[in-house]
Amino acid sequence: MKLHNIELVNFRQFKDRQTIDIATDSPRNVSVIYGENGRGKTGIFRALMFCLYGDKCLSQDELSGEQKKEGLNLVNEVALKENVGTSVAAQVAMAFSHQGQTFRIVRSIDALMKTDGAIVQSQGSRVELQQTDVTGNTQPIETDPDKITALIQEILNSRLRDYFLFDGERIERLTRNTKERREEVRQGIRALLDLDAMELAIAGLKSLISQIEKEISHKSTGELQRVTTIIADLNAKIEKLENAQELGSQELKRLVHKIHEISELVSENKETADKEKKRQELLKNSQDLKVERDALKREMAGYLSKGAQLVASELIEQLREELELRRHKGELPPNIRKEFVENLLDSERCICGTSLGHDHQQERECLLEFIKKHYTPGLGPESLDLLLSLSRLSSANTGLADQFNRLLTNNKKLGDEILELESKIKLLSDELQEGGTNIDDLIQERKKLEEDKRKLEREMDRQADDIVRAQNEREDLKKKSIVLEKQQSQVNSLVSRRILAEQTLEELEKIYNRFANAAKEKLAEKSTENFARLADDETKKDIKKISIDENYMLDVLNWSGQRRLGEISAGQRQIVSLSFIMALIQVAGNLEVPLFMDTPFGRLSGIHRDHLLDTIPKMASQWILLATDTEFTEVEAHALRQTNAWGKIYELVKEGEGTTRIVERDVHQFTPKRKSIH
């Protein structure tokens, strides 16, 4: 497909009728659309997508689900304002050639501005396909939108629409090591190389075989019927499990997307995220302090039984001191029992062997004096027991009060700290709530989603095991059924069908695997070749090869074969992405479409820019470069002129509020506004 021109009437910023002729003649196949930000460069690509597919927004438009459904307003707002209350049409016509024939597709959409300024746009659009004959006459050949869609699909499949336009950010994103990017690369490869169609064809053949086997089961008898019934049941089971896996994959994608969205929401507001982080820290500290206080309380509870003793400690001490004083004075009986001393006197012998007889009167007198002094009526032996008990209590009480005081002080300190933390937490929570985003809820939701994801992954692993088991069982039974089928002629016709379907399936699977691997190798090879053309010498010293692994993940290998994508600069990553994009176009082959690149030079150094300007025109059938004044300076203009590939230049000039005029300039004389920013 070769794009000749685009004609816009009241489309977005482009008021009235304006035309862009696209450079088609090789080698002059580069068209530059030059303009400052907001002039409508992307609008040109938007017009193309609307004209071909009726798209009212692009995949990179950051719109909510509802907004995407509604689409953007495509009718020029100035024209609408000049005709309040009257319907105004935006129209895009595109002339292109395909396989030797020239077509023109015209699509329009109506909108109306109400008196209150609200704009209402019609849901659908009108479309007409025209063909230009050899004499140059253009006639309508189709007006049925469905038939036109089918025709356009054959020329330029809408699934590939995202691969005609690469903006600078998307180019850089392709090499980011995230699951989403890997999926984007994978989808790109699958769509451009028809691998997704092959996968569907394979799935269809599997279903066909299942259906035939079911029929065989109905029509067979005896042992064959039994075996085929089991096979049919296994087929149904496998299909059910495979469907569940497919649904699981979709759900998994949804969960990953949702988790990603929430993570973005949580992290996009740094201030909020910092507050939330602080709040989480405080919550943890508060929780730790509460645990500490609980332990303290348990320790304090142990002291409760000693409470009464503590209360009476002063009285106990007074009494003990009084008794001690009286014992010192000898008013308390000694520790030796009176009966013991009396027994010694009766036996007239001390325990040390000394005689206490009448010949030792002095010792006897001494003991008699002892009895007289200490065992006089008054304080009995009970007072001695009391003194001993009081002494024990007094000793136990030593330090108890101090310990209890320490516990009480610590408890109060912890309580105060907890109160202070809770007050800070409340303050932060209030601020987060006022900010309109309840981060806590989001984090909780993400936690739940992550748990759902883990559960789903476990379930899917289990299903995958069940599928393998059922497939093995089915294979064994099939071998048996083949023998039995030969004995039953009435199922022969169905068996022939099944055999052909199975042979086709086997062949397709073989081709698919061979093709997918070869395509990946070819993509890696071409990406590496392109990289060698685009990169400067220093970059080529760092990166020797671009690889695409079994998961369709892009990577770069250094001189020793080590993966180094994470270590290269943003500019180098951009070169890797561009090399891959070009390889996709080269390998897909049938994708002879105009390649739109929106601000692709962003992070590229001078030599990389020169190489890009020199190389891409030789690879792409048509290159439409959408560039800002800071990107396309005198240096780039000079480099592009040197290539001899520069065919057209259009400048987007702001005319007034909401209006841009497309002005064609002469490529030989065009002077960009800026000399160079390098």
Next chain:
Amino acid sequence: MSDKVSIDSILGQINDPAIRIMAEHSLKTARKALDMSDYSRKQFVVEELHKILPRALKVRADNETA
């Protein structure tokens, strides 16, 4: 493999004409079905394959007779 990689050219090289018809037809219908909803696309391919089977079998039978 040249720079341009195409599944169609590989399918065209399948020796068995019956298998080739089936393979080419299944890919053709799968391409059409990719624009349909997730739920109806596989069924569409199966229906189309049911239709093409008799023709492919006839080609196989004719081939065997020849």
